[in-house]
Each structure stands twice: as structure tokens, then as C-alpha cells.
Amino acid sequence: MFSNRLFNILIPTISVFLGLLAGAIIMLAFGYNPIEGYIALWNGAFGSSYFFGETIRQVTPYIFTGLAVAFAFRSGLFNIGAEGQVIVGWLVAVWIGSSFEAPMIIHLPLTILGAALAGAFWGFIPGLLKATKGVHEVIITIMMNYIALHLSNYMIRNVLTDNQDSSNRIADSASLSSTWLMELTDYSRIHWGILIALFAAFIMWFLIEKTTAGYEFRAVGFNPNASKYAGINVKKNIILSMVISGAFAGLAGAMEGLGTFGYMPSHSAFTNLGFDGIAVALLGGNAALGTVIAAFLFGSLKVGALNMPTSAGVPSELVEIVIALIIFFVASSYFIRWILLRFKKEGK
Amino acid sequence: MAFIDSLQSIIPIALFYSAPLIFTALGGVVSERSGVVNIGLEGLMVMGAFVGIVFNLTFADVFGAATPWISIIAAAVVGGIFALLHAVASITFRADQVVSGVAINFLAVGLGVFLTKQWYGKGQTDMVQQPFYSKSVPILSEIPVIGEMFFARAYYTSYLAIFLAFVGWFVLYKTTFGLRLRSVGEHPMAADTNGINVYKMRYIAVILSGALGGLGGAVFALTIALNFSGSTIVGQGFMALAAVIFGKWHPLGALGAALFFGFAQSLSVSGLPILDNVPDVYLTIAPYLLTILALAGFIGRAEAPKASGDPYIKGSR
Numbered sequence: 032m033f034s035n036r037l038f039n040i041l042i043p044t045i046s047v048f049l050g051l052l053a054g055a056i057i058m059l060a061f062g063y064n065p066i067e068g069y070i071a072l073w074n075g076a077f078g079s080s081y082f083f084g085e086t087i088r089q090v091t092p093y094i095f096t097g098l099a100v101a102f103a104f105r106s107g108l109f110n111i112g113a114e115g116q117v118i119v120g121w122l123v124a125v126w127i128g129s130s131f132e133a134p135m136i137i138h139l140p141l142t143i144l145g146a147a148l149a150g151a152f153w154g155f156i157p158g159l160l161k162a163t164k165g166v167h168e169v170i171i172t173i174m175m176n177y178i179a180l181h182l183s184n185y186m187i188r189n190v191l192t193d194n195q196d197s198s199n200r201i202a203d204s205a206s207l208s209s210t211w212l213m214e215l216t217d218y219s220r221i222h223w224g225i226l227i228a229l230f231a232a233f234i235m236w237f238l239i240e241k242t243t244a245g246y247e248f249r250a251v252g253f254n255p256n257a258s259k260y261a262g263i264n265v266k267k268n269i270i271l272s273m274v275i276s277g278a279f280a281g282l283a284g285a286m287e288g289l290g291t292f293g294y295m296p297s298h299s300a301f302t303n304l305g306f307d308g309i310a311v312a313l314l315g316g317n318a319a320l321g322t323v324i325a326a327f328l329f330g331s332l333k334v335g336a337l338n339m340p341t342s343a344g345v346p347s348e349l350v351e352i353v354i355a356l357i358i359f360f361v362a363s364s365y366f367i368r369w370i371l372l373r374f375k376k377e378g379k
Numbered sequence: 380m381a382f383i384d385s386l387q388s389i390i391p392i393a394l395f396y397s398a399p400l401i402f403t404a405l406g407g408v409v410s411e412r413s414g415v416v417n418i419g420l421e422g423l424m425v426m427g428a429f430v431g432i433v434f435n436l437t438f439a440d441v442f443g444a445a446t447p448w449i450s451i452i453a454a455a456v457v458g459g460i461f462a463l464l465h466a467v468a469s470i471t472f473r474a475d476q477v478v479s480g481v482a483i484n485f486l487a488v489g490l491g492v493f494l495t496k497q498w499y500g501k502g503q504t505d506m507v508q509q510p511f512y513s514k515s516v517p518i519l520s521e522i523p524v525i526g527e528m529f530f531a532r533a534y535y536t537s538y539l540a541i542f543l544a545f546v547g548w549f550v551l552y553k554t555t556f557g558l559r560l561r562s563v564g565e566h567p568m569a570a571d572t573n574g575i576n577v578y579k580m581r582y583i584a585v586i587l588s589g590a591l592g593g594l595g596g597a598v599f600a601l602t603i604a605l606n607f608s609g610s611t612i613v614g615q616g617f618m619a620l621a622a623v624i625f626g627k628w629h630p631l632g633a634l635g636a637a638l639f640f641g642f643a644q645s646l647s648v649s650g651l652p653i654l655d656n657v658p659d660v661y662l663t664i665a666p667y668l669l670t671i672l673a674l675a676g677f678i679g680r681a682e683a684p685k686a687s688g689d690p691y692i693k694g695s696r
Binding site: 057061109111156160164166167169170171173174175176177178181182184185189299300301306309310313346348349350351352354355356358359361362363364365366 | 418464468469472473474475477478479481482483484485486488489490492493496497609610613614617618620621624625658659660663664667668670671674675683
């Protein structure tokens with residue numbers, strides 16, 4: 032028999048393989064050369080130090096939104112609201128970052144903390160309503176996404192600036208960007224945020240796996256009724272879980288505001304960082320390490336895809352299809368498991 | 380008379396914005412009543428909008444004025460087929476239904492934009508030449524006051540949506556088929572014991588929800604957007620999902636919720652003189668804020684169908 036641990040690694044791997052295979056079949060069907068397409072994808076993600084830097088830049092917020100969704104999932108909550116939490120985090124980071132100057136040792140942590148708190152607040156509301164009123168968190172977080180989107184656009188135009196379409200640039204003392212890293216990668220937009228992201232993943236792993244609080248989160252996720260019977264304060268855990276989840280997503284916004292862009296444009300549509308975070312968390316099996324690996328995969332696919340139209344003539348949306356299919360295969364893991372066990376039996 | 384005037388300017392817009400939500404929310408109700416959560420409504424709408432527009436652009440010369448109607452039928456058929464993916468994953472392969480729904484959303488946008496680039500060589504299609512036009516209903520629009528509100532400058536698709544909501548209520552609550560569908564969503568094992576084919580009922584429900592979602596997307600595309608791109612459908616499917624829950628998993632409840640959302644949206648575009656001094660942002664976020672307040676305050680705890688979200692595994696208890 033396969034052990035569970037082995038399945039946890041095998042199923043995402045097989046899913047990724049099947050997703051790429053399906054992408055190749057689609058390319059063939061539309062008259063493209065799949066080998067050329069995937070070479071273009073690979074080169075677009077890792078082909079030069081510039082592309083590699085851009086890949087890391089894209090991976091950074093994905094780690095955060097992935098952790099956000101994964102964390103909520105572990106206590107049985109589905110946080111579709113990472114998107115809105117990213118937006119408010121971004122807004123507050125840019126707001127604090129651009130409104131004054133201070134020594135970096137004070138300014139930067141303050142800005143990052145502000146973004147985390149903003150995201151936490153955006154997660155607190157659905158958490159509170161879920162815990163006290165039993166309102167489905169999916170609906171509230173969806174609504175909160177729209178409120179964040181429209182509110183942030185309004186704030187940028189009317190509060191942060193005088194009718195401008197994007198905020199002012201943040202002060203250097205609040206910036207995560209690094210001349211050294213940029214020079215190293217041929218002036219990509221890579222920034223120090225990746226280290227914070229990896230550290231956050233470690234924190235999540237430690238919190239969930241090694242502390243009593245983490246045990247309670249997981250217990251509530253497995254069975255809220257049994258947890259209540261065992262004396263765990265379920266309501267408190269639901270709220271706290273959404274707050275922490277929101278803080279992670281808010282930090283993803285800080286990465287965009289303080290690292291990649293240095294300002295916040297008004298958005299006509301969602302950034303999709305939060306929604307992609309759902310995919311990242313799912314592929315990563317809602318575990319910290321898995322999330323980091325999945326974020327690297329999706330970040331490389333997304334950045335590499337941008338090279339496909341110019342190098343191989345393949346529309347970059349092919350990668351969206353591949354990602355969707357990967358999620359499908361992960362979701363249908365029962366099927367993959369069944370086939371694997373089948374093979375195993377026949378092998379004997 | 381200012382109040383009547385306001386209503387006369389708001390109601391047509393409210394109906395106009397509600398119609399796509401009504402269709403899609405009905406799809407959500409049917410699917411969730413059978414025990415399959417459908418987060419993929421958004422993707423089904425995307426697919427519907429894509430097919431509706433492409434069909435319309437391709438066959439406008441052939442079918443003339445009938446084109447938009449045939450387009451939405453085509454969108455419903457393709458929507459139903461597309462929903463099969465969700466059905467196979469979540470019913471046969473016992474996938475997590477939320478996850479499979481998320482995949483549907485990703486896939487629809489990816490596929491839609493990929494094929495648009497493939498066929499039109501750019502990220503968005505041209506504007507359709509045969510959209511739905513608002514029409515005055517003969518005779519009914521002559522009724523004083525009410526005629527102006529409901530039957531002048533209205534879209535026939537809005538009436539179709541409202542009519543379908545009543546059909547949905549009748550089918551779900553007054554027919555044997557509806558009883559079976561609901562029983563599968565409440566207690567699949569009991570239903571199975573009584574000789575109801577749980578898998579078959581759920582497949583039918585998910586395919587129906589795909590057809591209705593496709594219809595909703597196509598109606599949105601052919602009345603409001605008029606072309607297709609990756610940003611044609613941005614969140615309407617999620618609004619429809621909210622309407623399902625807001626409406627307590629009932630076709631008429633969903634109808635009411637969708638009309639409410641349409642009404643709230645119409646406030647920001649109707650240009651009412653009373654609202655001139657209110658900053659746009661308040662009106663824009665009003666539907667979302669009102670939904671949260673309503674769910675937290677008045678509606679309270681809503682109970683989903685009991686087996687919603689659980690894959691049914693024959694022989695397990």
C-alpha cells in the first residue's frame with residue numbers, strides 16, 4: 032500500500048504532469064508545436080537573470096495569498112476574500128509609505144504592520160459574522176472584495192491624491208526594493224519581500240503544527256462540534272483564523288505596494304492575486320511548505336507564459352487553462368488514487 | 380409625482396441588471412438543492428457570454444433579428460455541456476465541490492480568452508450587431524403609471540427570467556421530479572433506498588445549472604456588455620451565488636435577491652436627482668454593504684440543503 036505521505040506528494044506531481052500534458056494536446060490541436068511552446072515558457076521563467084528575478088517577484092505575493100487561503104482552510108473556512116484583503120493591505124501600505132518619511136528601521140516595519148492589520152480587519156468582519164451569526168463566510172468575503180475594490184479606488188482618487196489615477200510613490204524609507212538585487216537580475220523588479228514571504232511560511236508551519244493554538248485551529252477544522260465538546264472556544268478560533276488569514280493576504284498587498292510597484296494604481300478589476308492564492312493553496316495541500324512550492328510553480332507558469340506569444344506564437348492564456356486543469360486533477364485525486372492502487376495491485 | 384418619476388427611471392434599469400443574475404441564481408438553486416455546491420457559476424456565465432457573443436457574431440447574417448434568441452439557446456446548451464466537467468469531477472470522482480468549482484472559473488476565462496485570441500487575433504471580440512433591444516410591450520405599456528415602469532423600454536429577457544423563476548419554483552416544489560431532486564440534496568442515502576438514482580439526479584441538476592448559468596452569461600453579454608473579453612464577466616456569477624444564499628436556496632427567494640441586487644446597482648447609474656450629492660462610491664458599494672447588513676441582521680442563520688457539498692458514496696453510511 033502507498034502511505035498517505037507518499038500520496039500527498041504523488042497526487043500534486045501527477046496533476047501537474049497531466050495539466051501540462053493537456054496543455055500540450057491543446058497546443059497540438061491548434062497547430063502549435065508544444066515543445067517550442069514549453070521551451071518558450073521555461074525560458075520566459077528561468078531563461079535569463081531578468082526573467083528569473085521577475086519570477087521570484089511574482090512568487091512573493093503568491094506565497095502570501097496561498098498561505099492566507101491555506102490557513103483559513105485548515106480551520107474549515109473558505110477565504111475567497113483574500114482578493115479584497117490584498118487590496119486593502121496594498122492601500123494602507125502605500126498610504127503609510129507615502130505620507131511621511133522616517134528612518135527605515137521604523138518606517139518599513141510600520142508600513143508592513145499597517146498592511147497586515149488592514150488585511151486582518153478585512154478578515155475579521157466575515158469571521159465575526161460567521162462566528163456570531165452563522166452567516167456563510169464565502170458570501171461575506173465576496174462582498175468584502177467588491178467593497179475593497181471600489182473603496183480603494185475612491186480613496187486613491189479623493190483622499191490619497193487629488194483626482195489622480197494612482198497614488199504617490201512611497202518614500203525610500205518604506206521601500207522593499209533593493210538596488211543590489213535588481214542589478215544582480217538585470218533590473219527586474221525583484222525585492223526583499225521574498226525573504227519575508229519565506230519567513231511567513233515558516234511562521235505558519237510553526238503555528239499550525241507546533242503550538243496549542245494551531246492544534247485548536249485544526250481541531251475546529253476537522254469537527255467544530257467535537258471541538259466544542261472538548262472545551263475549545265470555536266467562535267474565538269473562527270474569528271482568529273480569519274484575522275490571521277486576512278493578515279497574510281494583507282501582506283501580499285504590501286509586497287505589491289512596497290516592493291513591486293512602489294505605488295498603487297486604481298484598479299478597474301481585481302488583481303487576481305487572491306483568487307490565484309486559492310489555486311496555490313489547493314495545489315500545496317494547504318500546508319506551508321506545499322504552498323511555497325505551489326507558489327513557485329504558479330509564479331513561474333504565469334511569468335513564463337508572457338514569453339509564449341512572442342517566442343512561440345502561443346496565446347499566454349494557455350497557461351490559465353493548464354492551471355485550471357491542474358486544479359481539476361488535484362480535486363479529482365480520488366480518481367488518481369484509485370488508478371494508482373489499481374496499478375499497484377496488478378504489479379503484484 | 381417625483382417619487383413615481385424616480386421609480387419609472389429606476390425600475391427598468393433594475394430589471395435590466397437583474398435578468399442575468401436571476402437566470403444564474405436559479406442555476407445555483409437547482410444545483411445546490413441536489414447537493415452539489417456550485418462556486419463555478421461565475422465560470423459558467425463566462426462560458427455563456429463567450430458562446431453568446433461568438434455565435435451572434437458568426438450567425439448574425441444568417442438569422443437576422445432572431446440571432447440573439449438563438450445565441451442564448453446555443454449558450455445554454457454549451458453551458459450545460461461545460462458544467463458536465465463539474466459534474467464528473469464532483470459527483471463521479473468525488474472531488475471537493477468547491478475546488479472543482481474554482482477550477483471551472485479558471486478554465487472558463489482561460490478557454491474563453493484563448494479561443495478569442497485564436498479566432499479573432501486579439502484579446503476581445505468586436506461589438507455584436509444583433510444585441511437584444513429594449514422594447515415596449517404592446518397594450519401593457521399603455522397602462523398608466525405601471526405601464527411606464529414595467530413595460531416600456533424593457534427587455535423581453537427580463538420577463539423570461541422572472542417567468543423561469545416561477546417555473547423553477549413549480550418544478551422544485553410541485554412535481555415528483557422536484558421532490559426527488561430535493562431529497563437527493565437533503566438525505567441522499569434515504570433517497571437511494573427509495574430507488575432514486577442519486578448520481579443521475581445530481582448530474583441532471585448540475586447540467587441544468589450549467590444551462591441556466593450559460594443563459595445568464597449570454598443575456599448579460601447581449602444586453603449589457605455587447606462584446607466578449609476576459610473582463611466581461613467580473614463577479615456577476617459570485618453575485619448570483621450570493622443571491623442563492625440570500626434567497627435561502629429557494630427559486631423565488633433567489634428571484635427576490637437578484638431583483639434587490641439589480642435595484643441596488645441601478646441606484647448608481649440611474650442619475651436620480653436626490654442622489655446627486657451622494658459620492659458615487661457609496662452607491663457603488665451599496666449592494667454589497669446592504670447584502671452584508673441583510674445577512675447579518677434580518678436573514679440570520681440560513682440553512683443550506685443538508686447534503687450540500689458532500690459527495691455521495693454508495694454503500695457508505
